[in-house]
Amino acid sequence: MLQDFKVTKRWPAANPDVIQLYSLPTPNGVKVSAMLEETGLAYEPHLVSFASDDQLTPEFLSLNPNNKIPAIIDPNGPDGAPLPLWESGAILIYLAEKSGKFLPEDPAKKAETLQWLMWQMGGLGPMLGQFGFFHAFAGKEIEDKRPRDRYLTEGKRLLGVLDARLEGRDFIMGEDYTIADIAAWPWIRAILTAYNAAEEMELSSFSNVMRWYETCSSRPASHAAVNIPPRP
Template identity: 45%
Template sequence: MIEVYSWATPNGHKVHIMLEECGLPYRVHAVDIGAGAQFAPDFLAISPNNKIPAIVDPDGPDGAPISLFESGAILLYLAGKTGRFLPPDTRGKYEVLQWLMFQMGGVGPMLGQAHHFRIYAPQKIDYAVERYSNEARRLYQVMDRRIARHRYLGGDSYSIADIAVFPWLRSWKNQGIDWNDHPHLKGWFDEIAARPAVQRGVEVLAAQRRPLTDDRARETLFGDRQYRR
């Protein structure tokens, strides 16, 4: 039984979806990031960057328990454990991995900033809103062009690249996106959203999530608490 420490966020849902797709048994432990649960010593022991998700697999690769943080690393681990959603051939593997890195280095951070400045920032800074909204549209265009030529981001097969990107695009309205500008990507999005495992994955912890707009949540997520020793 894999222990999953998570919350209903795009990065959390990546791992929830992967576990559902792979059919692995898991148990979820809610880490309420708005209440500061990510700073608990027990959680920091497995996620030193105080971010969700993290997992503990009692049946690690050498038979001993292993703990992992960072959603991309967890996806790679689960793909290796199950032999699923990452091509075995070298060319196919790197075709997928480049798009996984695209998500980790671009889609997640940039769309996260778009969310912050468009929704959560206590002061609306026009330059920041425009900067990250434009970058969101640019990233969507990159993906739209890719899907115009391939069924999935990593090529012809559904992979961890699709699993990593999809949860971030569920908040397209918050990113200032008009799907009419990205028709190929919209078709991909609808296909992924219809997968039963994806539908189960995005429901994990969803009922516990609440808007992170009160002063306590702002201070916890964006204020001094992030930077205390």
């Protein structure tokens, strides 16, 4: 039962029969909000505020011991049992399989889609996130610019990988929008918004990335997702 999860004591469910989303509209949070909006699966969002260290509370840690957003509880998981889940990539795969959307059924194409999802999870997201810390947040006060420059260089390299992949393709997997795209475009948005670093990243030079980003971010689900859950 959903009420058996300690996290629901701090974030009570108005509708315990739908997926419960515990998140914040950071790039990783937007991934899952966008996926839920795209699939049409019923869900209820709960704001996990970093400003008040919600992610460090015993209630949230009981759901995600890694103290990161997003996390979900699906009250109607496999075999009808509630399923708690964290890590945005794992959640995207789960929701894709639950809904039957945004992950190819063909084994080879599915494996290739997951390859690009893992590329985002292990490369694009962490490198851009570290760059953002040293460029726009607390790390910007560090006089030694070598950490910032290290992540800036690696971020550009990864953007080049993505730009090459998108040459002649509408989306990462070709004509079809998949979880590989949903995982990646919120990080390009972070460069433009949270980090205000389009010039430093030379984003305009990655024409395929920018074309693809505009397509992805202009989807109705994407428009909604960037404010789910709404910040206070």
